[in-house]
Amino acid sequence: MDADSHAVLFEKNADELVAPASMAKTMTAEIVFNELKNGRLNMDNEFTVSENAWRKGGAGSGGSAMFARVNTPIRLEDLLRGLIVQSGNDAAIAIAEGIAGTEENFARMMNERARQIGLTKSTFRNATGYGDPDQKVTVRDLAKLALHIIETYPDYYKIFGEREFTWNKIRQQNRNPLLSMEIGADGLKTGNIDESGYGLIGSAVQNGQRLIVVVNGLKTAKDRANESRKLLDWGFRAFEARQLFAENQVVGEAQVFGGDRRSVPLVSKKPIRVLVNRGDSERVSARIVYNGPLKAPIQKGTEVARIRVDRGETQALEMPLYADEDVQVGTLSQRALDGLLEFSTGWVRKAFTSVVDRI
Incomplete structure (x- = not known):
C-alpha cells in the first residue's frame, strides 16, 4: 500500500481472516498511543507486573518477553519499548491490566477502537497475539492499522524503528528483519505462532515515498524477510503516480x-x-x-x-x-x-x- 494515496499496489487474500500472532501488539500499542495523545496517560505512569502477566508472558512462558520481574512497577515508556521492540508478552499483559484492569476488558477496548479507526473485519481477544480461535484479522486491516499509526502518532511511531532495547540487563534486538536491510525501513511488527505462520507488518521510505507491506502465513522467518523485501523493492521500482482529481x-x-x-x-x-x-x-x-x-x-x-x-x-x-x-x-x-x-x-x-x- 502507498501511504500517501492509500493506493493498494498488490493484494492476495487480503480479506481472508487469519491469526495475527504478535502483530496484534500493534493494536495494543495503538490503544496506548491514543491514551497518551488524549492525556489520560503519560510516559511516566507506572504499571505493576502482576503474577498473571509474569506467568503468562514472562521468561518462563516460552514466548517473547522483556524479562520483567513479578510485582515490579515499570514506567509506561519502558513497557512500550518492551512491547514494540522486544515483543514482550509480559509487557503486553501488564499494559492491558494497567489500563483496563483485566486483559479481557482491554480486548474489548481493542475491538471498540478497531471499529473507530476503520478495521471492519478484525476481532481481538488478547493484547499479546496468543492463539485464540476467535482472534482473527485481515492483512488489509493490518495495513490500515499501520497507516493510521504512522499518520496519527508520528512521534510514538519512531519506537517501532528502534533496533534494540535493554531491560533487566538483557539486550534484545528488534525482531523486524527489514530494519537491517538498508532499504529505508522504520517499522512495524513481526508475528509467529503455529496457527499463523510467519507474518510481518512493515513500512519503508525511499525518495519521499512511503510503502506499507503486510504478509502472513510464511513457512520460515527467512521467507518472511525475503518476501517482504521483494514486495517493497517491486513497489518502489514498478509504479508511478497518476493524479485523477x-x-x-x-x-x-x-x-x-x-x-x-x-x-x-x-x-x-x-x-x-x-x-x-x-x-x-x-x-x-x-x-x-x-x-x-x-x-x-x-x-x-x-x-x-x-x-x-x-x-x-x-x-x-x-x-x-x-x-x-x-x-x-x-x-x-x-x-x-x-x-x-x-x-x-x-x-x-x-x-x-x-x-x-x-x-
Missing part, C-alpha cells in the same frame, strides 16, 4: 432528497492519486458510492460519500468525499415533488446504492 476539485455529485436543490457537488480534501505500473496503459476507473439520495439539510464540508478507484481488477484506493455546498431543506412544493417521484419511480430506493462511474 486535484484537491477540492469537484469529482461528481450526489442526489439530494427534500432539499432546495436536487444534487450537491462532491470534492476531496486531498488530491486523489493512484499508482499505476510505469509505462502501462492499464485502465483506471473510479466510482462514487453513497447511501442516498442524501437527506437535506446538508452542511458544506460534511463527509457524504466515498470514491473507490480500481486499477484493472484491483481496488486501488478508497477515500472520503465531502459536500462542496450547503443544501437547505426545500420548500413544501419541492419536498412534495420529491415524494411524488419516489412514489411513481422509486428513485430513492434505486439511489440507495448509487454509483457514478469515472474513467
Whole structure:
C-alpha cells in the first residue's frame, strides 16, 4: 500500500481472516498511543507486573518477553519499548491490566477502537497475539492499522524503528528483519505462532515515498524477510503516480432528497492519486458510492460519500468525499415533488446504492 494515496499496489487474500500472532501488539500499542495523545496517560505512569502477566508472558512462558520481574512497577515508556521492540508478552499483559484492569476488558477496548479507526473485519481477544480461535484479522486491516499509526502518532511511531532495547540487563534486538536491510525501513511488527505462520507488518521510505507491506502465513522467518523485501523493492521500482482529481476539485455529485436543490457537488480534501505500473496503459476507473439520495439539510464540508478507484481488477484506493455546498431543506412544493417521484419511480430506493462511474 502507498501511504500517501492509500493506493493498494498488490493484494492476495487480503480479506481472508487469519491469526495475527504478535502483530496484534500493534493494536495494543495503538490503544496506548491514543491514551497518551488524549492525556489520560503519560510516559511516566507506572504499571505493576502482576503474577498473571509474569506467568503468562514472562521468561518462563516460552514466548517473547522483556524479562520483567513479578510485582515490579515499570514506567509506561519502558513497557512500550518492551512491547514494540522486544515483543514482550509480559509487557503486553501488564499494559492491558494497567489500563483496563483485566486483559479481557482491554480486548474489548481493542475491538471498540478497531471499529473507530476503520478495521471492519478484525476481532481481538488478547493484547499479546496468543492463539485464540476467535482472534482473527485481515492483512488489509493490518495495513490500515499501520497507516493510521504512522499518520496519527508520528512521534510514538519512531519506537517501532528502534533496533534494540535493554531491560533487566538483557539486550534484545528488534525482531523486524527489514530494519537491517538498508532499504529505508522504520517499522512495524513481526508475528509467529503455529496457527499463523510467519507474518510481518512493515513500512519503508525511499525518495519521499512511503510503502506499507503486510504478509502472513510464511513457512520460515527467512521467507518472511525475503518476501517482504521483494514486495517493497517491486513497489518502489514498478509504479508511478497518476493524479485523477486535484484537491477540492469537484469529482461528481450526489442526489439530494427534500432539499432546495436536487444534487450537491462532491470534492476531496486531498488530491486523489493512484499508482499505476510505469509505462502501462492499464485502465483506471473510479466510482462514487453513497447511501442516498442524501437527506437535506446538508452542511458544506460534511463527509457524504466515498470514491473507490480500481486499477484493472484491483481496488486501488478508497477515500472520503465531502459536500462542496450547503443544501437547505426545500420548500413544501419541492419536498412534495420529491415524494411524488419516489412514489411513481422509486428513485430513492434505486439511489440507495448509487454509483457514478469515472474513467
